[in-house]
Amino acid sequence: MPDTSPLILIVDDVPANIQVLAEALRGEYRVKVATNGATALAIANASESRPDLILLDVMMPEMDGYEVCHKLKSTPSTQNIPVIFVTAKGDVIDEERGLQAGAVDYIIKPFHLAIVKARVSNHISLKIKTDMLETLALIDGLTGVPNRRRLDEALNNEWKRGMREQQSLAIIMSDIDFFKAYNDHYGHGAGDQCLKAVAKALFNTLNRPSDMMARYGGEEFIAVLPHTDLQGAMQMAERWRQSIEELQIPHECSAVAHHVTISLGCAAMIPSNNLTPQMLLKQADQMLYRAKKNGRNRVGSSLT
Template structure:
């Protein structure tokens, strides 16, 4: 019997044989979320749009070898560390070794043994979900449950490079709770922690588009990665965040800005060029945040950096 986690797992089967796809569909009929691709290009596009939990990948495809596809699939940012089981009609040790060397988690020989296929799929899904749970703990801020600074730093670099290749605009936002030291001094750190959690939830709820990443950047500061977001959209989001945090109506009697908790937002938008860096764009967002604070706080300032 499958667990709820296994039932909700997405499995992508990549093989150019319709007979193989039908056979695997029958063997794995207990899994409701089966998807299919008959060539490498389609498989890579499906992974880009919706990364699966497990991929069953044939070695021989019409437009590439499974080994080549596997190496692309496990590259950073592609599959979120999904498991890959290679499939081949060759059962020799060399084929198995080459599959594992290319990044596959396991190896299945054709013709299939249904019991073996089911067992290997179940094992790889269990390992994948255990790994994902561990990665979440490593990348999660324990107080707010947002991503932590470590995850932000690695993700922003990947996103910057992706937008450089695609020549599309990327926005980075830095958000700071106004007069938060005074809040902690006046209300105590326990109430300060609760306020951080509520502000984090509000920011996270406002940034739900695919690829948007919200992280606790440090102390009372948050950072957001906004893919495919131009300057106009960036300014609109920053202003909306200020409004939403104000509408939480969290009392702040020690604020020099108002009676409730407010935030200042700095946003930097860039279509990355060859000489641009993610570090420079973050610095530009930090300067925009400084301008928002200098102008009276509880406001957003967006700048174009490239």
């Protein structure tokens, strides 16, 4: 079984300092280490190694701890990772600066390992509770539209209803074209603004009360359309595509337009016992892939 214990990232330019902390925390936690800010940020940003807590040295050459903390706190995917500064700088001013940079705690060297362990344990349990609350919520924090959990619920309900009524249920899966390039070029703040604008336009374009949409992943949005066949879904998808074109959000790094565009995949089924909602999702995903392969900024379906 994979180890799912909380992951702690220890950042310090002096390997001996890392070793002391790592030895104290291993056993109870998984531990990753970095000896400079750039490596720490790379580890924190990779979704497969995202830490649950970071112990961060303040004084490091090139990028100091304040800057690392600032970068973590200004990136949506890393802003909720609690940071504890571990430092020899014991002045009130330093401590204040650390807490203002967004750290949850401040440990001054030389430290007692028992105290470090107790503080780490406290912040880890808070982190686990926060994560749980986020999963339980039904609204995506950034865009304000329903999240994936809400969508899964709605899809299952509509699936059952479609089966009872023997009515076609459709899905549109959409994805912002070249969004990674957008983020890299314009920065994460602009990336968030773009996601919000796209979510709002898509939301406003749905017109039947029974239609629902959700943010499905990073730059992926999905619509669930009851009582809709494939033709109807394709018409709706084309309206979604146009609504994003009309925003005219500049995108210098897109290979298909000078502005932000989306690709879309449609699928529809009459739900039955031989089929599952996952099959419908999978088909829509394959049609999204087809739209991308055919040049993006377009709608893909089994008819295209």
